[in-house]
Amino acid sequence: MTKIRTRIAPSPTGFLHLGTARTALYSWAYARHFGGQFVLRIEDTDVARSSQDSVDQILQSMHWLGLHYDEGPIYQMQRLDRYQAVIDQMLAAGTAYRCYCSPQDLEAMKAAQEERGEKRLYDRTWRPAPGKVLPPIPEGVRPVIRFANPVDGVVSWDDLVKGPISISNTEIDDLIILRADGVPTYNFAVVVDDWDMAISHVFRGDEHINNTPWQINIYRALGAVLPQFGHLPVILGDDGQKLSKRRGAVAVSSYDQAGYLPEAMNNYLARLGWSHGDDEIFSLEEMVHWFDGTHLSKSPAQWDAAKLLWVNAQHLKAMPDDALARRLQPFVKDLQTDARLPEICALFKDRCDTLVALATWVQAVYGEVQPQSQDLEQHLQPAVRPALDVLEARLREAEWTPAAIAAVFKQVLTETGLKMPQLAMPVRVLVMGTAQTPSVERVLHLCGREKVLVRLGRR
Template sequence: MEWLSLNCDEEPVYQSQRMDLYQKKADELIESDHAYKCYCTQEELDAMRRGQVERGENPRYDGRCRGLKEPKSDQFVVRFKSPETGEVTISDHLFGNVLVQNEELDDFILLRSNGTPTYHFAVVIDDNDTNISHVIRGDDHLKNTAKHIHLFNALGYPLPKFVHLPMILGPDGSRLSKRHGAMDILEYKQQGFLAEAMLNYLVRLGWSSGDQEIFTIDELIEKFDLTNLNKSSARFDLEKLQWVNQQHISKLSNTKLAELLMQLASEHNIQLPSIEKMQSFSEAYKSRVVSLKDLLTYADKLFSDNFIVDAEAAKKHLKSSIEEPLKDLASVFEATTWEPTSIHEAIDDTCKKHNIGFGKIGQPLRVAVTGITISPPIDITLTLVEKELVIQRLKSAIEYIENR
């Protein structure tokens, strides 16, 4: 939540500090005949469920302790006395009125035998005490909401508004799970996704504002409301997330992007040049990557002291036919002013001297200096590396050609 900048407006409520309140509310429900103590052992519950399964019934608590007047032991749970007939209406923002038959609800537990509250019990009390106006959660909680409405009513609390959102699906249309590659949210941070992009993508999965795809956090805050929520489930699309991330990276200032790169490099024990150099690198490379991790990979390749040329790229592009042009270029670079226009002119003059096109020398030069076949325009790329280092790498490439 902190990574996504989803900060609390108020101090968090810790349930562990409210145990006396939960016990008090449970006692009140017992006193008003909305709850009761259940003394069933685990063995009794297991036998009950086995019998129900054998008879083809849905396993559920059968209410056998409902009418007990005297305590059977000092070990018990507190169960809610759910209505056995009739129905409960869930008024939902997306799905309208949803009817749930009370006979589908069993007498669910409010307090466990150790006195701790269940989710169903604590969340209703906490929502009321913190003045929650809207309960927004997945539509897999619809039946739970029926239980909660009974609890709200039994406790004399006003009902909040309910909004049940469709579940996110995997690419195959089934519920998103680990088998689809779903990860903890912080795993996406480790994969190089920006927090702003992740939040942008997740919000757009279930909501829209016209045709706009890319939002800043401030724009999401300004434009988000409940009127444009999607009723149908959306499929998680990694390629779309990568595209959204790329859009956010390209819009990020070079200063901020360089700071993020330096931080990520530190976490991976990767040495990078100065922040000023990384700002220039960010400007050159940011339109070519879909994640910070990709950007760091390019930076590490370009600036590493342990520079390695990709073997396949060298085999394909560093051939004897380009040896003399590279030798001349290494010599010309000695006196070249190290900025894009002068570098471009030096390459162009070398091409004219050897009667070859710019492309004939551009790719071998790129492989020699970056180690790979992909980079921004070569004149811009070369300015990112110190002149002496470029000449050194050219000489290494020439040596490779001579030894083939």
């Protein structure tokens, strides 16, 4: 059986966006499902737009998602000698040739084709052929290298997502595979890379479908074993247009900063184009167990920010409290927390959909609160102030447990004739800055006697 090897190959011209993250997830899960290997390659041949900051951001995002690679990162610009060696072999074999056309020549050629109503394709002016006399080589012009694409026939493959696809060779031309500056183009470099790295399965966005015939023909010209291709449908934004680095996509790293859990992001991305029955919430381990390359959707997926938030809330609620407290640390690093933090997470997490929201509650416990004037005016009525005086005095002496605090509330309510909301609401506003909290006795217990008494005394 062929060893399963997949890869992700982002371009470091910006952040790792959501579509690439989904492709990385599928590629990683497929390799893990079959006990294979996952490779990270950085396609940095766009020298003008590539940056180290983008590389760092990509690596950070992959680490945050937990999509750990077995090999890499491998950089294309460190492989130029290898590409040149393959070019030399192809020139010698006649599967590639030098082209001296200037940009002006190409524009004139394509303009003439348009006038004749023909498809805009390179006319193979410089392609050698038996009995053909090539134009004189112009002085001082560095040629590009073009691939001698087959002139007839059909390129066909059975796509892992789309099914059988066929494209006629008459629809494609002799593409440039090496620029005049010695830097390879995408369609050539990706073939050499995947060949050298023994990639068995290529998952990528379906915008690459039109590139695949060229790549298959280059594989065949090199005598290389073809990988299997799976072209994933696009992810659409709220406006129905494709998410991309240049249009509408948000960096994966921004979700980390906004308090989303990587478990939730992976869960949500997985469901954007793949399903396992009716399962909505699952772990990365469960996905690996299920993900065998089947049940991939052929239709575009719609990004739904509200659904992602819901998925995040489910994972946040299900996370063990100790683990959740550790995840929360970067969001409360300016606070002096203590051993109460896991219990605080347990109390408030059901009310939260992000770590940022949970951190707001933690801030209210450990930091300072400033009740809104309208809340004080609404809940701190003159009729309740005597009861608050009694409550504060009783709390000074009570055992500091939730049960004992609840008993104090019951006593004060009995003595004053108030209802629980009349007393609990102003206490919540004074202590936590909001009238809506979990059970008041648990909140007060976690805040601590000293802080509760100080805050009650500010009324």
